[in-house]
Amino acid sequence: MNSFGLSMIVFSLLLMAAVTYFGYVFSKRTLKNNDSYFTAGRNITTAFMTATFIAYAVGTGLIFSPAESAYLDGVTAMIGYALALSIAYFVFIPVARRIKSLIPQGNTIGEYVKVRYGNTMFVVVLFVIIVYLFCLLASNFIGAGIAFQYLGDIPIYLGVLIIGVPVIFYTTYGGLGAAIFTNAIQALLLTPLLFVTAWIAFTNSGGTTKIYQGIMKNSPEFLNVFNPSGVKFAVMIIIAVSAAELLNQALWQRVYSAKDFRVIKKGLINASIMTFPMAIIAAAFGLIAIAMNMDLPHPSIGTALVAHALLPEWASMLFVMVIVLAVTSTGSDSLSAFASTASLDIMKSFFPNMSSKNAVKAGRIATIIFGVGAMLVAFKAPSILQLLLLADLVASAAVVPVIAGLFHSKITGGMATAGTILGMIVGLPLFLMGESLYSFLAAIIVSSLIVFIGGGLSKKTYNFDRLKEQIKNLE
Amino acid sequence: MIYSLGFFNTLLWISLIGLVVVFGFQIWYYAAEFKNKN
Numbered sequence A: 001m002n003s004f005g006l007s008m009i010v011f012s013l014l015l016m017a018a019v020t021y022f023g024y025v026f027s028k029r030t031l032k033n034n035d036s037y038f039t040a041g042r043n044i045t046t047a048f049m050t051a052t053f054i055a056y057a058v059g060t061g062l063i064f065s066p067a068e069s070a071y072l073d074g075v076t077a078m079i080g081y082a083l084a085l086s087i088a089y090f091v092f093i094p095v096a097r098r099i100k101s102l103i104p105q106g107n108t109i110g111e112y113v114k115v116r117y118g119n120t121m122f123v124v125v126l127f128v129i130i131v132y133l134f135c136l137l138a139s140n141f142i143g144a145g146i147a148f149q150y151l152g153d154i155p156i157y158l159g160v161l162i163i164g165v166p167v168i169f170y171t172t173y174g175g176l177g178a179a180i181f182t183n184a185i186q187a188l189l190l191t192p193l194l195f196v197t198a199w200i201a202f203t204n205s206g207g208t209t210k211i212y213q214g215i216m217k218n219s220p221e222f223l224n225v226f227n228p229s230g231v232k233f234a235v236m237i238i239i240a241v242s243a244a245e246l247l248n249q250a251l252w253q254r255v256y257s258a259k260d261f262r263v264i265k266k267g268l269i270n271a272s273i274m275t276f277p278m279a280i281i282a283a284a285f286g287l288i289a290i291a292m293n294m295d296l297p298h299p300s301i302g303t304a305l306v307a308h309a310l311l312p313e314w315a316s317m318l319f320v321m322v323i324v325l326a327v328t329s330t331g332s333d334s335l336s337a338f339a340s341t342a343s344l345d346i347m348k349s350f351f352p353n354m355s356s357k358n359a360v361k362a363g364r365i366a367t368i369i370f371g372v373g374a375m376l377v378a379f380k381a382p383s384i385l386q387l388l389l390l391a392d393l394v395a396s397a398a399v400v401p402v403i404a405g406l407f408h409s410k411i412t413g414g415m416a417t418a419g420t421i422l423g424m425i426v427g428l429p430l431f432l433m434g435e436s437l438y439s440f441l442a443a444i445i446v447s448s449l450i451v452f453i454g455g456g457l458s459k460k461t462y463n464f465d466r467l468k469e470q471i472k473n474l475e
Numbered sequence B: 001m002i003y004s005l006g007f008f009n010t011l012l013w014i015s016l017i018g019l020v021v022v023f024g025f026q027i028w029y030y031a032a033e034f035k036n037k038n
Helices: A003-030 A034-042 A046-057 A065-073 A075-102 A109-117 A119-152 A156-204 A208-218 A228-246 A249-257 A261-291 A302-310 A313-350 A356-378 A384-407 A413-432 A436-457 A465-470 B005-037
Strands: none
Touching: A003 A034, A003 A119, A003 A156, A003 A313, A034 A156, A034 A249, A034 A313, A034 A356, A046 A075, A046 A156, A046 A249, A046 A261, A046 A313, A046 B005, A065 A075, A065 A228, A065 A261, A065 A302, A075 A228, A075 A249, A075 A261, A075 A384, A109 A119, A109 A249, A109 A313, A109 A384, A109 A413, A109 A465, A119 A156, A119 A249, A119 A302, A119 A313, A119 A356, A119 A384, A119 A413, A156 A249, A156 A261, A156 A302, A156 A313, A156 A356, A156 B005, A208 A261, A208 B005, A228 A384, A228 A436, A249 A261, A249 A313, A261 A302, A261 B005, A302 A313, A313 A356, A384 A413, A384 A436, A413 A436
16 A cells, blocks of 8 residues: 555545534434435425535446546547436436326335336346446445545455445434435535546646647547447447436435425426536546557546546545546435335345334344445456446336336336346347447337337227325324 | 537646546535524
């Protein structure tokens, strides 16, 4: 371990202690009943909603992956990634409106699927949600681990533990309320820190013109607007991220936690606009790596290594804090989303009369198990982008059947299940063959065809009032 | 077709300035919320 590594540990521990303390104190004040553990009191206002959507987006999916895509596929891929994050939030607005009006007292995606489609589709969707949240959490821990390893010469497991343990602690204790409140702190700190470090990185790399010239010299194809790999990646990532976010328990949970639909709409529009410049700036670090002809030891580490190479030590430490904040915000969001799925979907299926107090207890135990499992995977440090894409593929197969069920009364549980499973069966081999774009398209097209053709031929009509009648809050 | 130097510079600098705007908006939202609470 080098001296920078020692400072990384000290500052990260201090930051994590502060975030954990505030998360704990806030939770203690606001945990009014057991329902609020999963829905933060259903009273979240615009400022916090905006902050939590920003902080959720700014995880490794924004700090590391856009730079990785820019480094591997160029400027079009970078713009595609930034657009993907923004479009996903816009697309979610009409879906959020429908969720809030049909299921005002809801908690999870699973309970909606169970009432709307029955048990088979419920099991399939649970699988999709758990795989997605697990990949999301593991990829965030990996981000922390590799940053500690490559910048501070610290073993990956130590970096993962330094970030993972406090996040698991305060999310286990405070649930969604703790996640949203700490998101507010994280979002507020992230933007100025990212601004300062990016400004210095641009200046020290000789300015944006020099970066452009460096790319032109080393990889001119990456400046081509229609560079095939860049275009392919851009289209794929827009589809993948939009599909995944529509089926993301962390976002559904925020819909249920909001005071009303206006708050959700404002939060989503704000976050959609605000995450775009953040993604472009984070991705620019990948372009600087190309301009500097850097050979990256790990595909996901571009952002951190470029920052470390260009910034003075104090600014590089600020960038480490950006990584720590980004990882912890999305990490706690995925943990609290899993807590509600594990408790209110899985445990409640086995123990339908479980008390609300025991539901919270089950959520807390599940958070710890899930967090520890993700840390164990993170110790192996696979590519973050690949892990996120695998999660997105699984979500792509289920997204149309699940979301269409909110609007189309003729779709039945059998059609939704068949569409999702066949979508996965068709998409997965293509994904394993490296055809990521076609795998997403195949999964979405196959599942859409099955549910819409089936729905068109169906004579059954679902009564949407059943959702409101059967899905109640925990209390 | 190649991204021009002008487009490239504008994209990066507007995004950088965008971070300041984002921060300003966040502060403004919190201030409004604090005011409403009181």
